[in-house]
Amino acid sequence: MFTGIITAVGQIKSTQPKGDGLHLVVEVPDGYLDDVALGDSIAIQGACMTATNFExxxxxxxxxxxxxxxxxxxxxxxxVNLEKALRLNDRLGGHLVSGHVDGVGKVTHFSQVANDAYGSWLLRIEAPKSLAGFLAYKGSIVVNGVSLTVNKTADSASACVVDINLIPxxxxxxxxxxxxxxxAVNLEVDLIARYxxxxxxxxxK
Known part of the structure; x- marks a missing residue:
């Protein structure tokens, strides 16, 4: 379980074929792995993965x-955005996030908000139509592992468009x-909305 609050930005340093998938090596900031053990979960761009080796x-x-x-x-x-798995005594600064990507969306607009004193940016994403029922005004969404608030939704025949404001x-x-x-971006809808x-x-029925 995660919160959508990014704890570090790392770098995928290498990708190698392994079976029908890939073996990845990810570089992280100094000290980031001090409290991580083999088999622990780390979300990468919003997708929960298992650490299998350290070097x-x-x-x-x-x-x-x-x-x-x-x-x-x-x-x-x-x-890549990184977040270590939530501990029971951690602050829930974002919202409950499973680390299971529900769909891939597309950025259709991304620019600084005009005349905004705080320097906010407007991010507009076209989400798959199948996710429309889980997306609501002032509800939560995860974009590439980041917990964000939906400021506007608009449905079409083929997609659901969401507007999100990002602070600097x-x-x-x-x-x-x-x-x-x-x-393209990884999307996860609100866990409670899904249930x-x-x-x-x-x-x-």
């Missing part, structure tokens, strides 16, 4: 073909500041 400031993991098919940004080298701190401390129009939808579905 210096790097950890290794194996990612299956299924995970690669359901996510984006885990099959190549480059910067979020842009500086995560990989979201590197996004560009057209980029509510399931309960309503079963009651309707």
């Amino acid at each position: 210096g400031n790097t950890f290794a993991l194996d990612i299956s073909r299924e995970s690669l098919n359901k996510t984006i940004g885990l099959d190549k080298t480059g910067p 701190h979020t842009l500086q401390s995560t990989t979201l500041g590197m996004l560009r129009q057209g980029d 509510v939808a399931r309960m309503l579905e079963t009651q309707a």
Whole structure:
């Protein structure tokens, strides 16, 4: 379980084929792995992975073909958002996050908000239509592992478009500041919304 509060930005240093998936080596800041043990979970770009080896400031993991098919940004080298698994005595600064990516969205707009004294940016994402029922005004969404608040939703026949405002701190401390129009992003809907939808579905039968 995670919170969507990024604890470090790391770098995927290498990717090597392993079975039908990949073996990744991820470099992290000094001291980041001090309290991490073999088999612990670390979310990478919002996807929960298991640490299988440590060497210096790097950890290794194996990612299956299924995970690669359901996510984006885990099959190549480059910067990634990291979050270690939640401990029972940790602050819940974001919201409850499972680390299971529900779909891949597309950035359709990303620019600084005009005349905003705080320097906020507007991020607009086109989410899969299948996620529309879980996305609501002032609800939570995870984008590449970051817990964010939905400021607006708009449904179309093929997608659900969500607007999100990002403050400068979020842009500086995560990989979201590197996004560009057209980029694909990993999305996870609110865990509670998913269970509510399931309960309503079963009651309707």
